[in-house]
Amino acid sequence: MSSEQERAELDRRARQGETVVPGGTGGKSLEAQEHLAEGRSRGGQTRKEQxxxxGYQEMGRKGGLSTMDQTGGERxxxxxxxxxxxxFRT
Known part of the structure; x- marks a missing residue:
């Protein structure tokens, strides 16, 4: 299968609601999923830099403790x- 055919197949599956790009959840097409994944990755990197x-590791520890009933800080x-x-420097 050529690259163009593969992309067309992935786009068809994405339009049916399947996530075909890691981090692209919610995208309605292959291109939309690629943009979402890129933005999510860049957003996490920016937050880590901030x-x-x-601080990023501590925030992850705190978030990992959260449950449906309690925040990470409460738990x-x-x-x-x-x-x-x-x-957590800002």
């Missing part, structure tokens, strides 16, 4: 887990 590596306090928010 927070610094340590960390309840379980005695220390989250160093001073690392």
């Amino acid at each position: 927070l610094g590596t340590e 960390a306090a309840q379980e005695g887990i220390d989250i160093d928010e001073s690392k």
Whole structure:
């Protein structure tokens, strides 16, 4: 299959609602999914640059503790887990 045929097949599947590009969830076409994936990747990288590596890791720890009932901060306090928010430089 040529590259053009592959892209046409992926576009057809994307238009049927399938996610064909990692990170492209919600895109209604192959091109839309590619743009979404690129923007999401760039957004995460920008946030990491703003927070610094340590701050980004701390934010991930805090977010990973969140549940449907509690925020990450509430659960960390309840379980005695220390989250160093001073690392969240802005």
